Amino acid sequence: MNRAHYRYFLAFTLPALAVYVVFAALPLVNSIWYSLYDTDSGVARFVGLENYVYLFTNPTTSERFWNALTNNLEFFAIHLLVEVPLGLLLAALLTSGRLRRSTGLYRTLLFIPTTLSVVIVGFVWRLIINPLWGLVDFPLLGDERTALPTISLMSVWQYVGIPMIFLYAALLAVPNDVLEAARVEGSGAWSTFWRVKFPLIAPQFGLIAILTYIWTFNGFDLVFALNGSAPGPNYSTDILGTLFYRTFFGSSGQLSDLDLGATVASVIFLIILVVTAAYFGLLHRRLRSYEL
Amino acid sequence: MHAIRASVALVAAAAAVLTSACAPSATPVTTGGGSAPAAAGEKTVLTLGSWRTEDLAMWEDEILPAFEKSHPNIDVKFAATNTNEYNAAIQSQVDGGTGPDLITCRPYDVNRSWIKKGYFEKLDGKPMLDSFEPLALDPWSDDAGSRYCLPTAAVLAGFYYNKDIFAELGLQVPTTQEEFLAVLKKIKDNGKYTPLAVGSSESWQLAYNGLYSIGPVYWKGEEGRQGLIKGTKKVTDPDFQKAFEAFAAWKPYLPKGFESLKYPDMTQLFTLGKAAILPDGSWNINQVAVDGLNVGVFGPPTDVAGGERYLQEMPDMAIGVSAASKNKAAAEEFLAWTATPEFLELYVNKLPGFFSMAKQPVTYTNALAQSFADLKNGAKLTPRLGLDRLSAGTPPFDDEVWRVLQLMLNEDLSAQKATEELQKGLASWYTPQQ
Numbered sequence: 001m002n003r004a005h006y007r008y009f010l011a012f013t014l015p016a017l018a019v020y021v022v023f024a025a026l027p028l029v030n031s032i033w034y035s036l037y038d039t040d041s042g043v044a045r046f047v048g049l050e051n052y053v054y055l056f057t058n059p060t061t062s063e064r065f066w067n068a069l070t071n072n073l074e075f076f077a078i079h080l081l082v083e084v085p086l087g088l089l090l091a092a093l094l095t096s097g098r099l100r101r102s103t104g105l106y107r108t109l110l111f112i113p114t115t116l117s118v119v120i121v122g123f124v125w126r127l128i129i130n131p132l133w134g135l136v137d138f139p140l141l142g143d144e145r146t147a148l149p150t151i152s153l154m155s156v157w158q159y160v161g162i163p164m165i166f167l168y169a170a171l172l173a174v175p176n177d178v179l180e181a182a183r184v185e186g187s188g189a190w191s192t193f194w195r196v197k198f199p200l201i202a203p204q205f206g207l208i209a210i211l212t213y214i215w216t217f218n219g220f221d222l223v224f225a226l227n228g229s230a231p232g233p234n235y236s237t238d239i240l241g242t243l244f245y246r247t248f249f250g251s252s253g254q255l256s257d258l259d260l261g262a263t264v265a266s267v268i269f270l271i272i273l274v275v276t277a278a279y280f281g282l283l284h285r286r287l288r289s290y291e292l
Numbered sequence: 293m294h295a296i297r298a299s300v301a302l303v304a305a306a307a308a309v310l311t312s313a314c315a316p317s318a319t320p321v322t323t324g325g326g327s328a329p330a331a332a333g334e335k336t337v338l339t340l341g342s343w344r345t346e347d348l349a350m351w352e353d354e355i356l357p358a359f360e361k362s363h364p365n366i367d368v369k370f371a372a373t374n375t376n377e378y379n380a381a382i383q384s385q386v387d388g389g390t391g392p393d394l395i396t397c398r399p400y401d402v403n404r405s406w407i408k409k410g411y412f413e414k415l416d417g418k419p420m421l422d423s424f425e426p427l428a429l430d431p432w433s434d435d436a437g438s439r440y441c442l443p444t445a446a447v448l449a450g451f452y453y454n455k456d457i458f459a460e461l462g463l464q465v466p467t468t469q470e471e472f473l474a475v476l477k478k479i480k481d482n483g484k485y486t487p488l489a490v491g492s493s494e495s496w497q498l499a500y501n502g503l504y505s506i507g508p509v510y511w512k513g514e515e516g517r518q519g520l521i522k523g524t525k526k527v528t529d530p531d532f533q534k535a536f537e538a539f540a541a542w543k544p545y546l547p548k549g550f551e552s553l554k555y556p557d558m559t560q561l562f563t564l565g566k567a568a569i570l571p572d573g574s575w576n577i578n579q580v581a582v583d584g585l586n587v588g589v590f591g592p593p594t595d596v597a598g599g600e601r602y603l604q605e606m607p608d609m610a611i612g613v614s615a616a617s618k619n620k621a622a623a624e625e626f627l628a629w630t631a632t633p634e635f636l637e638l639y640v641n642k643l644p645g646f647f648s649m650a651k652q653p654v655t656y657t658n659a660l661a662q663s664f665a666d667l668k669n670g671a672k673l674t675p676r677l678g679l680d681r682l683s684a685g686t687p688p689f690d691d692e693v694w695r696v697l698q699l700m701l702n703e704d705l706s707a708q709k710a711t712e713e714l715q716k717g718l719a720s721w722y723t724p725q726q
Contacts, residue, residue: 039387040405059720060687131549132557142493142551142702229376230691232495233551233698249380254688255402256379 028269034262051263065264067235068243069271071148075239076216078152079159084209086156087163092193094164095171107168111161118158122225125154141226144236151237155222159215163208170201203287210279217272220245230254240268335367336622340611341392342370343378350642358638359629366622368394386411386616393617394626397441397610399431399675401684412440413613413620415627423631427514427673428649431607431680441610442627445639445646448574448664449505449604455586457485457568465590469509469538472593476545479568487545489567491553492701495694500606501571502542503697504676506592507535508602513674521681523724527715528708536707540700551702574664575645581660589660591667603671607649685721692717 038047056062090110094103113121129136129150140150174197182192198205220241223231229246231237246254248261340351351370359368371392373381379402385391386409395411397403406412415421416438421429424443432441453465461482466472479487492498511517511531519525525532547553547561562570563583570580581587591603611630613623629635636648637655644658647665656662678690692714699705719725 058686060717126554129552130557131552132547132561137549139493139549139552142491142549142553144702228494230495230694232493232695233702234695249376250402251691254691255405255684256383258380258383 031262032266032269034259035266038259040257040259051259052267055260055263055267061260064235064238064243065267068238068240071237072217072219072239074148075152075155075219076213078149079156079212079216080209082153083156083160084163084205084212086160087208088167088205090160090164091167091171092197094168096189107165110164113158114161116158118221119225121154121158122222125157126226142233144233147233147237151223151226154226155219158222163212166208167201167204170204171197174200199288200290203284206279206284206287210276210284213275213279214272217268240264240271244268335365336619338366338368338394338617338619338623338626339371339392340368340394340396340626341378341382342372342396342609343375344396344609345372345374347643348372354642355635355638358634359626363625363629366626368626382406382411386614389616391614391616393614393619393623395441395612395614396444397432397612399607399610400680403432403441403610404434404681404684407434407440410615411612413615413617413624415439415442415612418624418628420628420631423650423652425649425651428607431675432610432612441612442631443607443610443649444630445609445643446605446607446649447645448647448667449501449572449606450574450589450591450664450667452562452570452572452576452580452587452589454562454565454568455588457565458588461485461568463568465588466593467590468597468599469506469593469595473541476542476569480545485565486547486561486567487569488542488547489558489562489570490542490546491550491555491558492546492698493552493557494555495698497555497558497572498539498697498701499678499690499693500676501573503535503539503693504678505571505604506538507532507677508604508672508674509592509595509600510535510538511677512600513602513672517674517677517680520677520718521724523722523726526725527711527718533707533711536700536710539697540707543701543704546701573645574647574661577645577658577660577664587660589663589667591671601671603667603673604676605647605649605668605673606675608646682718682722687717687720689714689718689722 035051036046036048037044038050039045054061055065093099094107099106126141128134129140131137131139138146140146178196178200179192182196187195217240219239223237223239223242224245227237227242229242229249229251231239231242244261244264247257247264250256342351348370356368356370360366378396379398382391382395383406386395386406391411395406397406397412420442421439428443428446429439432443433439457463457479458465461478463475463478464471466475476487479485490498490502508516511519511525511529516525516531520527547567553561558567558570559572559576559579561567563580563585565585572580591601594601611627613620613627617623631650633650633652633654636650636652640646640648640654640661641657644656644661645664647661647668648654654665656665676690678688678693682689683691696705696710696713700707700710715725
């Protein structure tokens with residue numbers, strides 16, 4: 001690359017970089033900065049890690065935090081175990097060639113919920129499972145044991161289109177001659193999929209799994225739309241996003257605490273950062289990508 | 293895509309801080325105001341900060357023109373922020389040296405922290421305070437009793453009932469707890485209607501329209517509430533336990549699947565004529581009568597026949613003058629106007645369900661609102677139990693009340709266990725209770 005190329009390179013990257021720095025990187029640093037201060041008295045006072053110590057040692061805040069983290073893990077696990085495999089199954093069916101001309105129709109239908117607003121999804125599902133007006137007699141959202149799985153499955157229903165379309169695109173990229181060769185060798189559909197197709201899309205499969213992790217740990221909207229900022233019953237649907245919102249903005253019975261809110265946000269950031277970094281550092285590199 | 297980043301909210305907050313810090317004063321002395329540039333040089337422009345975005349049209353079209361008619365030199369602008377973001381927005385604005393000239397005040401602890409931070413001008417000694425009883429002014433005072441905000445409106449809580457169902461089943465409006473339970477039982481035995489339109493999915497209303505409405509008769513209103521605040525009474529005292537027991541007595545009369553019914557479901561159950569009684573707040577007046585339903589209202593039952601009546605009057609909002617305002621004299625002029633019957637009558641009749649806190653009685657054009665206001669006569673008034681001081685720490689008492697009430701209905705937590713848990717939470721941080 002010569003000098004002129006570098007200049008173009010800069011000209012095209014700088015605007016995006018500037019926007020990213022001002023609206024994403026700086027506020028992130030700023031919020032970490034906030035978490036090291038105490039502003040409750042009206043004057044900002046540097047307190048080091050005191051907010052973090054408080055978050056993890058105060059019996060109530062730590063109980064709420066661990067509760068939200070556990071719920072978030074469950075929320076993630078349901079997505080990982082249901083949404084991602086279901087997306088893979090749908091993508092495999094769409095590319096199997098059995099659907100012929102209706103592929104486009106199914107692809108569109110399955111993807112539509114993803115484009116809906118969470119408020120609509122929450123509202124419609126709440127009506128469907130409402131014990132008074134709906135189809136289910138059991139108060140699914142009112143029972144501590146079933147509330148979180150119910151919300152998670154609503155979210156899975158809505159977003160299954162994303163892993164599907166992602167893996168569908170990856171499967172389409174598998175060259176036909178490889179599949180042809182497999183067929184000539186006498187491999188059936190099942191073993192072709194697991195021994196030929198899946199290894200070829202494994203990096204994408206890993207990527208969608210880690211993206212699901214990031215999305216669910218940043219999750220907030222559906223829970224908030226359904227259950228507000230103190231998601232019950234008995235905080236059984238509270239996840240890290242709603243915990244952050246409640247801490248930062250306050251709720252009817254709780255004062256807003258900007259510093260502690262920033263602390264919660266920083267901890268969420270850290271949780272996501274560590275796992276994502278570990279995934280890319282340890283696992284993703286080992287997934288071989290084949291030159292075809 | 294899938295979710296918002298927690299940090300997005302921080303971005304917004306940080307941006308608000310940045311812009312408010314860089315922006316020039318948000319209280320322009322002379323701006324055109326759009327319509328009359330000729331008179332622009334003369335007018336003092338005030339901004340009124342509020343969390344009620346839904347009231348914009350009412351202020352701009354009805355109330356502010358009435359004020360500006362008698363005060364031609366002042367132009368007031370209504371500047372509302374979303375309810376949930378109001379507190380954080382005001383804090384970042386005022387800390388940055390800007391913010392509205394007139395700040396709508398949240399009751400109790402939020403406002404107390406704002407007073408401590410010096411957001412308001414003191415109102416002590418101003419004649420406008422004389423229009424209100426001390427109980428109405430207390431939610432917006434500091435520990436020394438200095439006043440900072442002038443009360444605008446309060447909300448009440450009671451029981452809406454379907455008059456046609458009562459007539460059909462030959463029921464009388466209950467006045468004592470015994471009668472109340474007898475009425476519920478009769479409706480249940482008849483089997484055609486749900487006695488109480490109550491769901492437990494939204495726990496706030498179990499406290500605000502349930503316990504805090506029926507409880508004061510047992511803990512004797514202000515006596516019990518102040519006792520908790522001062523530390524002379526405990527939540528585990530028999531007075532409070534009885535209140536929680538009275539709440540638990542509702543359980544057999546709730547609709548099926550109440551655990552997942554939300555507030556709108558409850559209202560709907562009542563307005564469709566499927567439920568006889570709806571414990572609710574006065575703010576829901578327009579919704580419960582919307583289908584031309586024959587609705588009446590009664591207050592919380594008394595403990596014994598002829599016993600003292602209590603009613604929850606919850607201070608909802610007040611207005612204070614910002615210490616950072618450059619137009620304090622004009623702002624005070626506006627504030628004094630909000631204590632006049634002219635303003636109060638305009639306000640409460642534009643917003644049925646909100647009630648004036650002033651000494652002077654106000655006429656309500658909405659019949660249901662008037663009968664709600666009539667409940668105040670002869671009743672001892674008291675605000676919601678948990679919001680004053682008791683929720684300014686962790687765990688907030690109010691949030692804990694919501695939670696245990698929900699557990700009492702959903703998981704049959706006993707009144708004794710519930711009050712013990714509340715007392716433990718309170719004693720963990722609230723010094724007078726330690």
